[in-house]
Every structure is written in C-alpha cells, then in structure tokens.
Amino acid sequence: MNSIIKHFDKYLPLNEKEINALTNRLIEKKIKRRQFILQEGDTCKYFTYILEGCFKMYGVDNSGVEHNLTFAAEDDWISDIDSLHKEKPSKLFIEAMEPSTILQISKGDLWYLYTNFPKFDRNFRVIIENKYIELQNRLLLTFSATAYERYEDFLKQYPHLANRIPNTQIASYLGITPEFLSKIRNERVRK
Numbered sequence: 001m002n003s004i005i006k007h008f009d010k011y012l013p014l015n016e017k018e019i020n021a022l023t024n025r026l027i028e029k030k031i032k033r034r035q036f037i038l039q040e041g042d043t044c045k046y047f048t049y050i051l052e053g054c055f056k057m058y059g060v061d062n063s064g065v066e067h068n069l070t071f072a073a074e075d076d077w078i079s080d081i082d083s084l085h086k087e088k089p090s091k092l093f094i095e096a097m098e099p100s101t102i103l104q105i106s107k108g109d110l111w112y113l114y115t116n117f118p119k120f121d122r123n124f125r126v127i128i129e130n131k132y133i134e135l136q137n138r139l140l141l142t143f144s145a146t147a148y149e150r151y152e153d154f155l156k157q158y159p160h161l162a163n164r165i166p167n168t169q170i171a172s173y174l175g176i177t178p179e180f181l182s183k184i185r186n187e188r189v190r191k
Contacts, residue, residue, distance in 0.1 A: 001026070003051055004103055007075055011123040018117050025109035031100040038094040044083035046104035047124075050076050053100020054164055058172070059092050068173040070134070071097075071161055077127055097165065147176045151184050 001023050008014050014022065027046075031037060031053065038044050040060065048055075054073040057080070058066045069092070072078040083090035084107055105113075113120035134157070141150050151174060155162055162170070171181040 001103075003075060004049055007049070008123055011126050012119045014119060018119060021113060021117055022105075022120070025105055025113065026103045027105070029102050029104060031096045031102060033096055033099050035096050036093060037096070037102070037104075038080055038083075038090055038092065040091055040093055041089050043087055044080040044090050046106055047077060047079045047084065047110055048094070049103040049105075050074055050078065051101040051103060053102070054097045054161065055094055055100065056097055056165075056169060057092055057094045066172050067175075068169055070131075071158055071165060071169075071173070073158075073161055073164070077131070081128065081131075097169070142175060147174060147180060148184050148187070150174045150176075151181065151188075 004022070004026070005014060005019060008022075026049075028051075029037075037046070037048060037055070038057075050072055052074055054071065055078050056068050057070050057072070057078055058068045060066055070078070078094055080090045080092045080094065082088070083092070087107075110120075110124070114124070137153075141153055145153070151170075154170065154174060158165075167178045167181050167185075171178040174181065176184075
C-alpha cells in the first residue's frame with residue numbers, strides 16, 4: 001500500500017484517516033500475463049492502480065484488428081471511464097501484458113471517498129485530467145504528426161516501456177505496421 005500512498009503524495013498528501021478509508025476499500029489482485037481485467041461488452045466496475053506490471057487498453061475493429069489506446073504500468077491508473085461512470089457495456093479491453101499486481105476500487109467506494117474525504121475528489125480529478133490531456137495530445141499527434149514524430153512522442157511518454165512492449169503493440173498504438181516501426185527504429189539508431 002506504500003506505493004499508492006506515495007502516489008497521492010504527488011497531489012494532495014493523505015492524512016491517517018484518509019489512508020485508512022482508502023486502504024479499507026482497495027482490493028489487491030494478482031493478474032497473469034494476457035489476463036483481462038475488462039472485456040468488450042462487460043461493464044467496467046473498477047478504477048485500477050498498477051503496483052507492478054503493464055497493461056494495454058484497446059478496441060477491436062470490425063476486421064478483428066486491435067487498436068491500442070493507451071498503456072499503463074507501475075504507479076499509473078487504468079479504467080474505461082465511459083463504462084465506469086455511465087455503467088454501460090465497454091467497447092474496450094484492458095489486458096495484462098506482463099504478470100501484474102493491481103489495486104482496484106469500485107465506483108461506489110470511490111464515490112464514498114469523494115463525498116466523505118474531499119481530498120480524494122481533488123486527487124482523482126487531477127489524475128483524470130492528466131489522462132485526458134494525454135489523450136488530447138495523442139489525438140492531435142495522430143492527425144498532425146509523422147509516424148517518426150509519433151514514435152518520438154511515445155518514447156517521451158513511455159520511456160520505461162519502450163523495451164518492455166512488443167513492436168507489434170507499439171505499432172498498433174502509433175497506427176503503423178510493425179515493419180514500418182522497425183524502419184523508424186533503424187533510422188533512429190543510424191542518427
């Protein structure tokens with residue numbers, strides 16, 4: 001639990017009462033590689049904090065092709081916010097890319113914390129705002145940047161994941177083929 005407490009220290013540090021309220025509502029789980037914590041058609045019930053491991057969130061198009069939206073690893077959060085908040089079936093998958101340990105908090109418990117401990121409302125608002133900013137920037141790059149520039153941005157955003165994630169997954173995130181990603185990587189090495 002120390003990791004998540006330190007995580008909140010980056011925003012508004014929690015007092016002892018807030019820490020107890022949080023830790024009493026968290027569920028710790030061990031997740032195997034390739035195990036899902038959310039599948040398309042299921043309703044997202046948790047906001048998930050990653051203690052160790054790595055996850056991808058993706059959708060699958062009508063041709064069966066995966067499109068990675070985001071990655072999350074240690075000291076990060078992942079959830080289908082649309083499904084969680086609206087309590088509707090998800091269009092997304094969240095899958096472990098490595099054996100992982102996570103902490104999950106249900107929507108009801110999260111609302112309890114928001115209502116009874118205002119610091120959580122502020123902390124989670126900043127966390128979600130940061131994720132929204134990340135998504136906006138990524139969307140803008142998708143429309144306006146070259147594949148090379150998108151890869152450079154990926155390396156800045158996920159420097160600790162570049163060697164942990166297979167090329168096929170990075171290529172899916174960038175919207176390019178794995179072969180083209182290899183060409184970009186080779187070009188970077190030559191420079």
